[in-house]
Amino acid sequence: MTAHQVQWLFLGLVAILTLSGLFGAAARRLGQPAVVGEILAGILIGPSLFGGAVADALLPADIRPALTALANLGLALFMFAIGYELRFAELRGRSGLAVRVSVFSVALPFVLGVLLALGIAGAHPVRSRAGFVLFLGAAMSVTAFPVLARILADRGLDRTRLGGVALAGAALSDLFAWGLLGLAVTVAGAAGQQRMLLVPVYLAVMSLGVRPLLKRVFAGADEHGVSPAMIGALLVALLLSCWATEWMGIHFIFGAFLLGAIAPRGGRRDLSTEVTGRFEAVSGLLLPAYFVLAATRVNLAEVGLSGIGELALILLTAVIGKFAGAYAGARVSAVPKLQSAALATLMNARGLTEIVILTVGLQLAVIDTQLYSLLVVMALVTTAMAGPVLQLLERRAGGDARRLGDFEYDHQSLGSVPRISSKTGM
Amino acid sequence: MTAHQVQWLFLGLVAILTLSGLFGAAARRLGQPAVVGEILAGILIGPSLFGGAVADALLPADIRPALTALANLGLALFMFAIGYELRFAELRGRSGLAVRVSVFSVALPFVLGVLLALGIAGAHPVRSRAGFVLFLGAAMSVTAFPVLARILADRGLDRTRLGGVALAGAALSDLFAWGLLGLAVTVAGAAGQQRMLLVPVYLAVMSLGVRPLLKRVFAGADEHGVSPAMIGALLVALLLSCWATEWMGIHFIFGAFLLGAIAPRGGRRDLSTEVTGRFEAVSGLLLPAYFVLAATRVNLAEVGLSGIGELALILLTAVIGKFAGAYAGARVSAVPKLQSAALATLMNARGLTEIVILTVGLQLAVIDTQLYSLLVVMALVTTAMAGPVLQLLERRAGGDARRLGDFEYDHQSLGSVPRISSKTGM
Numbered sequence: 001m002t003a004h005q006v007q008w009l010f011l012g013l014v015a016i017l018t019l020s021g022l023f024g025a026a027a028r029r030l031g032q033p034a035v036v037g038e039i040l041a042g043i044l045i046g047p048s049l050f051g052g053a054v055a056d057a058l059l060p061a062d063i064r065p066a067l068t069a070l071a072n073l074g075l076a077l078f079m080f081a082i083g084y085e086l087r088f089a090e091l092r093g094r095s096g097l098a099v100r101v102s103v104f105s106v107a108l109p110f111v112l113g114v115l116l117a118l119g120i121a122g123a124h125p126v127r128s129r130a131g132f133v134l135f136l137g138a139a140m141s142v143t144a145f146p147v148l149a150r151i152l153a154d155r156g157l158d159r160t161r162l163g164g165v166a167l168a169g170a171a172l173s174d175l176f177a178w179g180l181l182g183l184a185v186t187v188a189g190a191a192g193q194q195r196m197l198l199v200p201v202y203l204a205v206m207s208l209g210v211r212p213l214l215k216r217v218f219a220g221a222d223e224h225g226v227s228p229a230m231i232g233a234l235l236v237a238l239l240l241s242c243w244a245t246e247w248m249g250i251h252f253i254f255g256a257f258l259l260g261a262i263a264p265r266g267g268r269r270d271l272s273t274e275v276t277g278r279f280e281a282v283s284g285l286l287l288p289a290y291f292v293l294a295a296t297r298v299n300l301a302e303v304g305l306s307g308i309g310e311l312a313l314i315l316l317t318a319v320i321g322k323f324a325g326a327y328a329g330a331r332v333s334a335v336p337k338l339q340s341a342a343l344a345t346l347m348n349a350r351g352l353t354e355i356v357i358l359t360v361g362l363q364l365a366v367i368d369t370q371l372y373s374l375l376v377v378m379a380l381v382t383t384a385m386a387g388p389v390l391q392l393l394e395r396r397a398g399g400d401a402r403r404l405g406d407f408e409y410d411h412q413s414l415g416s417v418p419r420i421s422s423k424t425g426m
Numbered sequence: 427m428t429a430h431q432v433q434w435l436f437l438g439l440v441a442i443l444t445l446s447g448l449f450g451a452a453a454r455r456l457g458q459p460a461v462v463g464e465i466l467a468g469i470l471i472g473p474s475l476f477g478g479a480v481a482d483a484l485l486p487a488d489i490r491p492a493l494t495a496l497a498n499l500g501l502a503l504f505m506f507a508i509g510y511e512l513r514f515a516e517l518r519g520r521s522g523l524a525v526r527v528s529v530f531s532v533a534l535p536f537v538l539g540v541l542l543a544l545g546i547a548g549a550h551p552v553r554s555r556a557g558f559v560l561f562l563g564a565a566m567s568v569t570a571f572p573v574l575a576r577i578l579a580d581r582g583l584d585r586t587r588l589g590g591v592a593l594a595g596a597a598l599s600d601l602f603a604w605g606l607l608g609l610a611v612t613v614a615g616a617a618g619q620q621r622m623l624l625v626p627v628y629l630a631v632m633s634l635g636v637r638p639l640l641k642r643v644f645a646g647a648d649e650h651g652v653s654p655a656m657i658g659a660l661l662v663a664l665l666l667s668c669w670a671t672e673w674m675g676i677h678f679i680f681g682a683f684l685l686g687a688i689a690p691r692g693g694r695r696d697l698s699t700e701v702t703g704r705f706e707a708v709s710g711l712l713l714p715a716y717f718v719l720a721a722t723r724v725n726l727a728e729v730g731l732s733g734i735g736e737l738a739l740i741l742l743t744a745v746i747g748k749f750a751g752a753y754a755g756a757r758v759s760a761v762p763k764l765q766s767a768a769l770a771t772l773m774n775a776r777g778l779t780e781i782v783i784l785t786v787g788l789q790l791a792v793i794d795t796q797l798y799s800l801l802v803v804m805a806l807v808t809t810a811m812a813g814p815v816l817q818l819l820e821r822r823a824g825g826d827a828r829r830l831g832d833f834e835y836d837h838q839s840l841g842s843v844p845r846i847s848s849k850t851g852m
């Protein structure tokens with residue numbers, strides 16, 4: 001790196017941190033999650049305005065690779081944390097309801113997304129028609145687990161029954177959506193097809209080799225806490241898993257997510273805060289760079305009149321699919337109408353996760369820039385909707401978050417809270 | 427970044443983390459600080475063996491800029507922490523002794539280094555003779571504050587009087603050495619000389635603008651703890667300070683160090699662990715990359731017979747200068763002989779800090795690769811010496827670390843422990 005590049009690296013990071021900090025804080029003041037502001041900041045400095053002159057000035061081309069490297073590292077740590085915080089235990093006792101909500105809230109938008117894709121595929125230069133169709137289906141069926149957790153905490157709903165079901169449902173939906181995305185990426189055949197045949201080998205190595213190995217490394221953590229050597233081993237495993245998935249032509253986020261899902265969480269002692277706490281500082285510094293950089297690829301200037309029609313179609317498909325799907329899943333489980341609507345509103349927030357998925361689609365040329373831009377706007381709108389709609393529902397519940405959050409529903413019908421009936425029910 | 431580069435970024439980081447982890451652990455098992463192992467790892471994969479084929483294979487040229495960016499970020503955070511952990515309060519009550527130890531332990535090696543530089547300047551292609559001479563003086567007079575803290579903790583000396591004096595002395599020595607390095611860099615005139623005239627303006631802005639501003643940002647930290655917004659503000663200030671110093675043609679480490687020195691430490695509540703704790707995870711991940719990358723620039727293969735003679739000269743100058751200087755400073759303060767020798771041994775460890783300084787010299791072309799290689803070896807040897815020599819001294823003190831660490835000395839002579847006499851004494 002020349003001295004000039006070093007200077008611009010510092011300035012570029014200052015620009016990203018300042019923009020994401022200010023826009024994130026403004027978003028939170030308006031009752032929105034910070035990521036809404038961060039994405040908006042990226043769009044504003046991107047090519048949509050002034051031909052991207054602002055982004056070119058703040059983040060010159062010759063430091064973009066270094067910034068992207070930093071952002072990718074932040075994303076890998078973040079995706080690890082998402083996988084690591086998947087609490088299968090949380091599903092216990094409400095698995096029936098959560099499974100129904102998530103299956104319905106993934107299936108309907110996926111089907112609608114596929115239909116939409118078949119309709120608009122002709123208007124876009126696509127590399128693989130099947131990959132394109134599957135990708136759009138997957139993109140519609142995403143729920144942003146981390147954003148959802150944030151919204152629940154902000155509104156005091158995180159320790160209510162509604163919050164628990166929403167989180168469990170979102171975690172399951174994420175699993176489905178990642179699976180669909182993996183399928184779409186595979187079908188689109190982005191990289192060497194032969195290498196993808198090694199995916200089962202990779203999965204076997206991860207579950208039969210890496211998982212027990214990490215368990216042994218973390219054996220002493222229950223008693224003596226998490227040591228730097230354990231974190232080091234976890235990091236090496238994370239980077240190797242990222243490399244392996246990237247090498248097979250899948251995206252590294254899958255490798256990071258999977259390692260998070262299989263990493264040891266401790267026995268008597270819960271290690272999650274100790275482990276993710278160390279990564280939070282890194283990803284807190286590097287992740288905003290990812291979202292700002294991702295949003296600078298949005299170009300709303302090239303969206304014409306036809307694009308606006310397409311955006312309306314995409315928004316309708318996304319919102320109706322997700323909302324109706326999740327609502328139906330909850331009603332089938334005999335959840336009251338108001339709470340079913342709240343659940344559906346929460347599941348509709350796509351935030352962060354959608355941006356990650358869209359970036360993968362753009363990088364692998366599964367979608368073009370125009371569609372990417374429209375889908376980012378969709379992610380922004382569906383995420384920003386959640387707060388105001390929830391407020392409306394809260395008012396209808398008597399202005400009390402707990403009355404909205406802690407609903408009663410008939411255990412003997414389809415929905416089943418006790419563990420035993422969840423096995424016999426449905 | 428292409429998919430290929432992303433893959434190699436992950437593999438490169440795996441290589442660095444694995445190498446630094448294994449060699450660091452091996453060094454610690456041999457009673458050495460981890461940095462000795464990390465530097466050794468870098469030298470072994472560098473051009474000294476097999477023409478650098480190993481480093482080229484593990485860290486390909488097209489990901490070096492991204493790795494260097496990551497390493498630089500880690501270094502900036504690390505230098506901030508060094509500045510932040512400078513405890514001027516620790517000097518209270520032992521300032522007389524610490525000042526004498528540090529002044530002597532900087533002055534003698536500096537003078538010897540200058541003499542050495544005048545002797546060997548003819549054999550090296552130097553950009554600026556005065557800059558070269560000053561740089562070599564500065565490089566000889568460094569003490570590695572962080573390595574010293576590590577050694578003291580490892581040997582159970584950190585809460586003894588010896589440990590306190592050594593730390594305070596090393597902190598002061600670092601201040602002197604950084605000042606000398608700044609002078610050397612300025613004289614060598616690496617970048618636009620006119621911009622350097624702005625250094626007083628920069629210092630004024632930092633102390634009159636940034637310092638009170640950060641104090642106001644951290645006003646609530648005493649009661650409510652350190653918030654993410656405070657950390658964000660601190661990071662932006664850090665990056666801007668790094669940019670400013672780099673832009674003026676000085677190295678960004680000065681900007682990071684200075685910001686650390688003026689950053690608020692809290693009033694009633696000590697914020698240091700909260701603040702540096704968040705950065706430690708980042709720099710713990712990124713800093714090994716810095717040392718490994720720095721050491722891969724060492725080329726011992728091109729050191730000929732004359733080089734070995736020069737290395738012997740450099741080692742003698744460094745060890746005799748530092749050891750005799752610190753010993754004299756302690757003896758003048760009436761510290762017993764054994765403890766004076768222990769202090770001198772500690773001050774002689776140059777570790778981390780020396781590597782940072784040498785890299786600056788190489789980047790600004792103040793020294794050439796051959797001298798860089800020799801000086802890295804010197805840093806390695808002086809650091810590795812400390813452990814065994816201390817063990818020897820401990821054995822002579824009766825095999826007890828506390829008996830070596832907690833010495834008595836005559837307060838009425840030159841050395842002065844109580845606060846009042848430290849103002850009147852000397």
